[in-house]
Amino acid sequence: MKIAFLDxxxxxxxxxxxxxxxxxxxVEYDNTSPDEVLVRLQGVQICITNKVPLSADVLKQLPDLKLVCIAATGYDKVDIATCDELGIVVSNVRGYAVNTVPEHAFALIFALRRSLVGYRQDVINGEWQKSGKFCFFNHPIKDLAGSRLGIIGSGTLGKGTARIGEALGMDVVFADRKGAAEVRPGYTDWQEVITTSDVISLHTPLTPETRGMISAAEFEAMQQKPILINTSRGGLVDEAALVQALDKQQIAAAGFDVLTTEPPQADNPLLSILDRPxxxxxxxxAWASEEAMQTLWDQLVSHMENFQNGKPSNAVGHIGS
Structure with a gap:
């Protein structure tokens, strides 16, 4: 059995x-470019990949490949339909980021709600030293207790974020699907969440339906001028519209761990405003606490063991599920 870890x-x-x-x-490689995949997977039965894509064309030229282990939850980099067609099992990892992503989201929320970035920079620039006062108020400071946290995405990570918000005394609501005709029990109307939230945190997959789900129309409707947090997927937010929303003061702040293209291209709109407090x-x-990464890896190894024992786990296609 030959195993290759591509990245x-x-x-x-x-x-x-x-x-x-x-x-x-x-065999393992630090990184693998798309044009290296085919050569490196020749004679390989188990492939481990995080972000290296496996296209239909490549998969069809790998007759020995039997299992693809994805070192992540998202599996958009792998052509699942082709894997099903070829009888290749695809397993992903789940539940490993239940603490790290919500904690990262709240690290961003705390920093932005209390303007920590701006005040830290003021001290670095000598503003406090020159003020002659024990404190000053160059940036807004707001409590989280009593504010509304609107969460888009009610999976494990969305619920984990909700638990922290509730512990801090926030009014936590989950947004129903955008454009839904009827509001499901336990959810709040999408437009109400957009309109009334002081903090909006995204925890939903990137799909054709969710791509660009937050854009100019949504920013215009944000009456509370919220903090917008994205620790989920780049592409959920129109980044050009986000910069315009900040310019127009339609939102108070933005904390993003993901961008549409990663690493970002030089023309990404957010790169031009990184100096703003x-x-x-x-x-x-956000996913990468040491504890979470170890849990991820241990789960991935168990998938290989289970596959070898004839009991595939966390199969995301039709094969092995």
Whole structure:
């Protein structure tokens, strides 16, 4: 059994990379470009990938491939339909980020709600030292208790974020689907959430239906001028419209861990406003606490063990499920 890990560098160096207990040949690469995939997977039975794409054309030229382990929850980089057609099992990891992503979302919320970035920069620039006062008020400071947290996406991560918000005394509501004719029990009308929330946090997959779900019309409707947080997927928010919303003061601040293209291209609108005190962009690390990455890896190894024992786990296609 030959196993190839195509992008080892996407898992932090502190993670203990344990190996399956069954007999195997192991090869790993820090990174793999699309034109290297076919050569590197020749004769491989198990492929591990995080963000390296596996297209239909490549998959059809890999007769030995039997299992694709995705070192993430999202599986849009792998052509699942072709894997089903070829009898290749695809397994992803789930539930590993239940703490790290909500905590990162609230790290952004706290920093922006209390203007920590702006005040830190003021001290660096000597503003406090020159003020002659014990404090000053260059930036707004607001409590979270009593404010409304609107969450878009009610899966594990959305619910984890909700629990933190509730513990802080926030009024937490989950948005129903955009454009839904009737509001489901336990949810709040989409437009009401957009209109009345002080903080909006995104925790939904990127699909054709959710792409660009927050754009100019939504920003115009945000009467509370909320903080917008995205630790989910780039592409959920129209980034050009986001910059315009900040310019027009339609929202108070933005905290993003994900962008439409990663790493961002030079013309990404958000790169031009990173010096603003009400904007924080982190490099897609909300998922990456040491504890979460170790849980991810341990789960991934268990998928390989289970497959070898004839009991595939976390299959995302029709094969093995």
């Amino acid at each position: 080892r560098s996407t898992i932090g160096p502190t993670v203990q990379i344990s190996k399956p207990t069954f007999a195997h040949e192991w 009400n904007v924080i962009v982190t490099p897609h690390v």
